[in-house]
Amino acid sequence: MTTPPDALWLQWLLGVLQSGQAALLQALHAVGLVPALYGQPAWPWASRLAGDTLLFDLGQARRLALTLGLLVLALVVAALGLLWRRRRVWLVVVAGLLPLLAPWPQWEAIRVAATPASFHVSPTGFEAGAIVRGHQLYRQLCVDCHGADGRGHGPLAAQQAVWPPNLAGPLLWRRADGDLFWHVLHGMRDARSGQPSMPGFADRLSADDAWALIDAMKALAAGQMLRQTGQWLQPVRLPAFAVRCAGAPGRQSGAALLGQRLRVIAPGAGQVPTPDPRVVTVALAPASGNTDLPHVDAADCEAPQADAWRALALVAGNADDPGALAGTQFIVDREGWLRARAAPDAADWQEDDLVCRAPSDASPSPSAPASATRLTALDGLGSLIARMDAEPVRYVKGGLVH
Structure with a gap:
């Protein structure tokens, strides 16, 4: 999605959550504390921090941002205490008080269930060949439940324990790519009944096949979104291809x-x-x-x-x-x-x-080039270029900045 400029601080906050956890995972893998899974470090915990809720609860987001700021300040003060012997006691006391004064957010607002592949990154780069190959796999494995258009009305949909979700909606943009990858290979269970709600295909798909299938589902969802609404309500990258x-x-x-x-x-x-x-x-x-x-x-x-x-x-x-x-x-x-x-x-x-x-209530970015305003008076392409420059895409997927 394109977002208004006043949300840049929120983008920064989500980026800190993502990069901090990714760095921790890489560090744990480097010292041999977590294994590799499908060629990438496996997330070792059942939950992770994500910003899905923060996108809609700015109060919690501000509390988290202030808390992180105070924690950084506490570390700086503690470091000064180690260097400045004369004031060491006072500085250590201040460093200890700062976390107590922090307005800690509700952890339920930023903690979500995780899979071992939550931080896995697709190696395909949304490549055209992978999309085409993934669409062939989709027709073989997914059409009976999800339907040819991905909207969940396949011929076997009514026979499932849980009705298949609409892949043409925002679902694929709300889930981290690594979680999608894990569920394609290992299936899903209904949170209430515990019954399988989607089969896993680890015995029929390689890791590369699973990533290609996810690319195809994204492309199919984008196309259906465009047909239904006349817009890409979620941003879509140009598929990569040779030129x-x-x-x-x-x-x-x-x-x-x-x-x-x-x-x-x-x-x-x-x-x-x-x-x-x-x-x-x-x-x-x-x-x-x-x-x-x-x-x-x-x-x-x-x-x-x-x-x-x-x-x-x-x-x-x-x-x-x-x-x-x-x-x-x-x-x-x-x-x-x-x-x-x-x-x-x-x-x-x-x-x-x-x-x-951008959303209809978003105003153009004040940092947009001054020439953008002049272009709007020119031809149609000039007007589009002006809008594109004034409304850059700032994309958040699964609570993570991409």
Whole structure:
């Protein structure tokens, strides 16, 4: 999601929670106190600290931030006491009192159940090939319960102990990726009855398969979200794919384009986009192998593998008919987030094409470039660029900053 600028302190707080626990886990693994699981250190406790509740309870968030500040101050004062012998007693007393004065938050507000894989990180990078492979696995293993669209209405849904959740809703964005990974492999149980609510697939999937399946579920959920609401209510990254750039032979990966605004085009009949210096234009190779589609002369780079087209078709809600993506254009911001989409028959960019935007009550960032205001008076693409610069994506998933 894009968030208003006054939430930056909360983003910082959530980042401290995440980085502190991750650093602790790495330290424990380095000294041999925790084992590796699926190639990454395993979280050894049944719970962890997360910021899900803090996003909605700013009172608890402020108490936690103040408590952390006082604890840091106590450590500084204690360190001074060790160095300053003449005032050592007083400084040690002050250092001991500061934690007692801290407004400790309710731990229930920041403690959540954990799995051994809670801090595992996906190695795929949301790569197009992984998304396509994961979608094939989804059709084999998940459709009967979750349905082809992920909304939980598969032919076997009614036979389950608990009705399958709607994967096209915010669920995948509320769970940490590592927890999703663990549940795919080891299943889930209903918290009330204790009955299995989802089978595990550890006997049928490798770790790489499980991560690919999660990527596919995210892409499918994003596409369904866009079809149902007309927006990406949760931010979605551009799938990673190989590129071939005539003007820069060294660029072989989309990651090399990070830091630049991109215009990604799925070529369509009658489409003649013009070059634009404000964006790097990337043309997709058609998933169907149709060579009759027009060559995009305005393209700075090409994505030669058809997986890029198929992955974006999922993200755009064209899972059943990837060919329907033809003629669609996307705008990607400098951080790699998909921000705008233009329909195949669109004559020019419109403000409504911005389908990943800040909440309606959020004001533009005061730190946005002054040129952004001037751009709004120009063409449609200029207006979109101004909005994107003024409303950067600050993404929190599963209570963790990403």
